[in-house]
Amino acid sequence: MSIDTALALQGYAGARPATRPEPQPTGAEAGFARLAGGLDATIRQGETTAMAAMTGGADPHALVQALAQTELAVETAVTIRDKVVEAYQEILRMPV
Structure with a gap:
């Protein structure tokens, strides 16, 4: 009895993701x-509101509010x- 190699690889590839734990x-x-x-x-909501405002589906107040939230x-x-980069650079300057 011979097993087709492609069929075996396909079965293995299908089963492998099911056994791999999801990192939490x-x-x-x-x-x-x-x-x-x-x-x-927040960015997606701002883009959606901006597109709706361009087509007339949103009022200008909603657009300004969405853009302010996106900017913030x-x-x-x-x-x-910037803080992460600064901390990394500080770690690099530490003497070994």
Whole structure:
């Protein structure tokens, strides 16, 4: 009895993702994941509101509010990035 190699590889490839555990973020990873998800949602909401305003589906007040929220979210992300880079550079300057 012979087993077709392609069929065996296909069966293995299909079963492998089912047995691999999903990594769960913990601690700081979970916080950064929530932050990134919130940033993404805010930017998408701003884009959606901007597109609706261009087609006449949203009032100008909603557009200004969405753009202000998006600007604040981006500024927050840039500030966090700058702090992380600064901390990394400080670690690099430490004597060994």
